[in-house]
Amino acid sequence: MADAVTEVLGCQQLLVGGKLVDAREGAVFETVNPATEEVLGVAADATAADMDDGIAAARAAFDTEAWSSDPALRARCIRQLRDALQSHAEELRALTVAEVGAPVMLTSGAHLEGPIADLGWAADLAESYEWTTDLGIGDTMGIASRRRIVREAAGVVGAITPWNFPHQINFAKLGPALAAGCAVVLKAAPDTPWCASTVGRIIAEETDIPPGIVNVITSSDHQLGAQLATDPRVDMVSFTGSTATGRSVMAAAALTLKRVFLELGGKSAFLVLDDADVAAACGFAAFSGIIHAGQGCAITTRILLPRRRFDEGVELMAATMASIGVGDPTDPATVCGPLISARQRDRVEGYLADAIDQGGSFACGGSRADRDQGFFIEPTLVVGVDNSATIAQEEVFGPVLVAIPHDGDDDAVRLANDSPYGLSGAVYGGDLDRAVGVAGRIRTGTVGVNGGLWYAADVPFGGYKQSGLGREMGVQGFEEYLETKAIAVPA
Ligand code: NAD
DSSP, X not given: OOTTOOOOOOOOOEEETTEEEXXXXXXXXXXXXXXXXXXXXXXXXXXXXXXXXXXXXXXHHHHHSSGGGOHHHHHHHHHHXXXXXXXXXXHHXXXXXXXXXXXXXXXXXXXXXXXXXXXXXXXXXXXXXXXXXXXXXXXXXXXXXXXXXXXXXXXXXXXXXXXXXXXXXXXXXXXXXXXXXXXXXXXXXXXXXXXXHHHHHHXXXXXXXXXXXXXXXXXXXXXXXXXXXXXXXXXXXXXESXXXXXXXXXXXXXXXXXXXXXXXXXXXXXXXXXXXXXXXXXXXXXXXXXXXXXXXXXXXXXXXEEGGGHHHHHHHHHHHHHHHOOOOTTSTTOSSOOOSOHHHHHHHHHHHHHHHHTTOXXXXXXXXXXXXXXXXXXXXXXXXXXXXXXXXXXXXXXXXXEEEEESSHHHHHHHHHOSSEESOEEEEOSSHHHHXXXXXXXXXXOOEEXXXXXXXXXXXXXXXXXXXXXXXXXXXXXXXXXXXXXXXEEO
């Protein structure tokens, strides 16, 4: 085990109305280390009655506390939370590696420390945001009125999150929702309950966030997410997860016409243009494609290579991916750890079998890694299929890339856009202006050019098409949690 990793601690309780409580029926469920298959411990297994308590607590807190009208209090509490989380960084690091299977290397970035620091950005915004805009005097039907536009908190937010980057996604919802003045019920993913419940414990014990403003619910029952989407006391659902679940969240939320914010799946393309440094491009595509075992929604998994350099590119990528291999997530050199669960490993293996059935072959990988324990799949590069193959159209969420040849910029853009998704993408080219021009033609919410990284607190992230609705992070992400009110008085 790496030096930085200490004992793994979890929290077995829910946070409801400011108190750490057991599930009403006392039920618990196991949380498992995906690298070792060992049971780490148990988390509270909330039922609908516990979720009802959480929603009631959030509603009461939002309706009665000064929270939504006091940005200075909110900024102070969010900074307090950031500082408390930072003081628990090693405990959270050990937990993230053990429960998520996240390579420890990544916990100094997007898996843990980056999102904690980004809470400060949300706190600053609570203080600097222009909450009121004076539109001046207008004349409507002969009546002169002074008009003012006020932005205010959307209300009670149901935040539903997945397991793949639990801290990043939990904090990317909590930070702006709290900065906006909302109360939150956070429903964690069943595969990573401790990542959420530990934050609940820290909120309860080490911050002045008023009781009920944050409630944390862990459960093995996915339906508690649906409960948040249908309950009329919830004003807004902020969901990150698969496109299929996003659809059902949106349909459920339609019953009460609640605001819906969706961050969903992706099948993002990496376009290597014909003037690119193919070695540099393929090295970057191979590395970034299998980070965290490919369990990232914005990972570029379709590699579009110029036809005349296709074999060269595939060879380079296969060699890089094979040399990276899989590793113990506690090892600081590991890039590609385990998949989250046996279920996810089986799902990825199903996609690999489909690729072969549809005429594909593996330039590297293609099977389970040769390890005694853990849900590991070898980094795999699929070739011999076109963009209509299942492996090129559906999100695999494993260390599996597919290489497809293209016949120039127009063809590469056509292939990149031939997807139901529109989350992210990358372009690599020799001429930067040309590469940026190609990036502008890709119908996705983010694009990196020649290794440029868009991920940051101030950059809105989200999807076109079936990759979602709305944006997370940035000012746009904060404004998802605001309502708009116009007030007019006689001038
Ligand atoms: P999932 O959709 O199965 O589950 C996500 C969350 O929704 C979990 O908390 C789950 O319990 C809950 N849920 C399940 N059924 C529900 C229902 N009917 N109503 C309400 N909530 C329900 O996704 P997952 O397998 O946990 O995560 C992987 C998926 O998340 C991938 O598709 C990935 O692309 C996506 N993802 C997207 C982003 C993004 O920002 N676009 C980020 C990370 C992950």
